[in-house]
Amino acid sequence: MTVAAAGNSPGWLLQLIRTRADWTRRQLLAETGLSRMTLFERLDALFRAGLVHEAGPAGPTGGRPAALIRFADQGRVVLVLDLDHHTGRIAVTDLTGRSLRERELPLDVAGPPGRVLATVCDAGAALLASGADETLVGVGVALPGPVSPVTGLLRPATVMPGWDGFPIAAFVGGRWPVPVLLENDARAHALGEAAERPGTTPLLAVKYAHGIGAGLVLDGTLLSGFDGAAGDVGHIRMSADAGAPVCRCGRTGCLAAYASGYALLRRRGVTPSSSDDLAVRLAGSAGLRDGARLLGRTLAGLVALVNPQTIVLGGALGRLPPVVDEVREAVRADALDRLTGDLDIVPSTAHHPAAVGMAALVVGQVYAPAAIDALLTPPPRS
CATH class of the missing domain: 3.30.420.40 (ATPase, nucleotide binding domain)
Known part of the structure; x- marks a missing residue:
C-alpha cells in the first residue's frame, strides 16, 4: 500500500522522508506510487529549499550505487x-x-x-x-x-x-x-514522557512540584481539552467541609490546597520561592505522604476513565520513592483490579521531558506538510 492517498505534495513527501534515514529514490517511487517525473519535481523543490540532502551511497547493489536521501536536520x-x-x-x-x-x-x-x-x-x-x-x-x-x-x-x-x-x-x-x-507545562511534560516510551498508550503523566498538573497522551496525540484546560487535576475538589484549606484559586478543598509543594511549605510556615529544594525540605515528611495518598486517590478516578497503560510521576516531588509508593498503593486500593493489574506506575527518569515535548510540538508545526507546501509556494505576482 502506498501513501499517495495522503497527498503527493512536497510537504507530504518530506513527512515520509522524515520517518527514516535510509530512503533511495527507487524506494520513494515504490512507497508513494508517484510517477518518476512527479517525484523528482517534488524532491528538487525540497533540495533547493535545503530540506533534504544526499547522504552517500546506499551500499552495494550490483550496479551504480543509489544515493541515500535524508531529512536535512543538521544544525x-x-x-x-x-x-x-x-x-x-x-x-x-x-x-x-x-x-x-x-x-x-x-x-x-x-x-x-x-x-x-x-x-x-x-x-x-x-x-x-x-x-x-x-x-x-x-x-x-x-x-x-x-x-x-x-x-x-x-x-x-x-x-x-x-x-x-x-x-x-x-x-x-x-x-x-x-x-x-x-x-x-504539565502537558508538555507528558508529551516528553511519551517520547521516552514509544508505543505506550494511553500514557498519563503527572508533574508534582510546587503545583500539581497532568497530561494524557493517546496514540502519540496530546489531549488539550475543549478550552486548553485538560490535566488541571490540582483543582479537583477533595473536600467541601467548612474547615477545608483555602486554595490559591480561591476555592476550598482542592487537591493542590492539601498536597501541592506550595501548600506543604506554607503549612510549615515557609514562603515558597525559587530557592526551594522541595525534595530536601519535604522528603520523608508525613505531610508529603498524606498528599501523595490524596494524589493517588485522584488518579484512581482518572484510571477508571481512561484506563492508561502507564502513569509516570515526575517533578521535584513526583519522582520521590515515597511518593511513588503512596500513589501506587492508593491507586490500586481505589481502582478496580482489572484496571490496575497490568498498570505501570513509575517515577520519571527523563532529564527534561518538557523540553522534549515542546520540541516535538514545534517540529510538528514547522515541518507539517501544509507548512512546507506554503513555504515552497511562490508568492503571487502583483
Missing part, C-alpha cells in the same frame, strides 16, 4: 522556555528534543509578564549565541497555566495573575522571527 535547533512557578529552564535542543545547552534561573512567574519573558528571552539569546552553525526553527514556551487551543493565548491561571490575554507568542516572536508555540 537545526529549537529554543525551549520552560517556566515553572519559581524557576525557568531554558534549553536549546536538536529536533528530537535532545538538550544541547541549557540554563536554569530563578524567577517569579506571578510577576509582570513582560519582565518575566524578557528575562527568559535574554537567557535564551545567550544560549543561542554560544552555539555555532545553528539555525533556529522555532521556540516552544511551556507555562504553568491553561493555553487555549483556539486562540493560542494563556487562559486565566491562579499562579500567573495578569498573564491571561497577554500576547506571549508575539512578544517572543519579536525576538526571533520563527514560529512560537505555547503549551501547558
Whole structure:
C-alpha cells in the first residue's frame, strides 16, 4: 500500500522522508506510487529549499550505487522556555528534543509578564549565541497555566495573575522571527514522557512540584481539552467541609490546597520561592505522604476513565520513592483490579521531558506538510 492517498505534495513527501534515514529514490517511487517525473519535481523543490540532502551511497547493489536521501536536520535547533512557578529552564535542543545547552534561573512567574519573558528571552539569546552553525526553527514556551487551543493565548491561571490575554507568542516572536508555540507545562511534560516510551498508550503523566498538573497522551496525540484546560487535576475538589484549606484559586478543598509543594511549605510556615529544594525540605515528611495518598486517590478516578497503560510521576516531588509508593498503593486500593493489574506506575527518569515535548510540538508545526507546501509556494505576482 502506498501513501499517495495522503497527498503527493512536497510537504507530504518530506513527512515520509522524515520517518527514516535510509530512503533511495527507487524506494520513494515504490512507497508513494508517484510517477518518476512527479517525484523528482517534488524532491528538487525540497533540495533547493535545503530540506533534504544526499547522504552517500546506499551500499552495494550490483550496479551504480543509489544515493541515500535524508531529512536535512543538521544544525537545526529549537529554543525551549520552560517556566515553572519559581524557576525557568531554558534549553536549546536538536529536533528530537535532545538538550544541547541549557540554563536554569530563578524567577517569579506571578510577576509582570513582560519582565518575566524578557528575562527568559535574554537567557535564551545567550544560549543561542554560544552555539555555532545553528539555525533556529522555532521556540516552544511551556507555562504553568491553561493555553487555549483556539486562540493560542494563556487562559486565566491562579499562579500567573495578569498573564491571561497577554500576547506571549508575539512578544517572543519579536525576538526571533520563527514560529512560537505555547503549551501547558504539565502537558508538555507528558508529551516528553511519551517520547521516552514509544508505543505506550494511553500514557498519563503527572508533574508534582510546587503545583500539581497532568497530561494524557493517546496514540502519540496530546489531549488539550475543549478550552486548553485538560490535566488541571490540582483543582479537583477533595473536600467541601467548612474547615477545608483555602486554595490559591480561591476555592476550598482542592487537591493542590492539601498536597501541592506550595501548600506543604506554607503549612510549615515557609514562603515558597525559587530557592526551594522541595525534595530536601519535604522528603520523608508525613505531610508529603498524606498528599501523595490524596494524589493517588485522584488518579484512581482518572484510571477508571481512561484506563492508561502507564502513569509516570515526575517533578521535584513526583519522582520521590515515597511518593511513588503512596500513589501506587492508593491507586490500586481505589481502582478496580482489572484496571490496575497490568498498570505501570513509575517515577520519571527523563532529564527534561518538557523540553522534549515542546520540541516535538514545534517540529510538528514547522515541518507539517501544509507548512512546507506554503513555504515552497511562490508568492503571487502583483
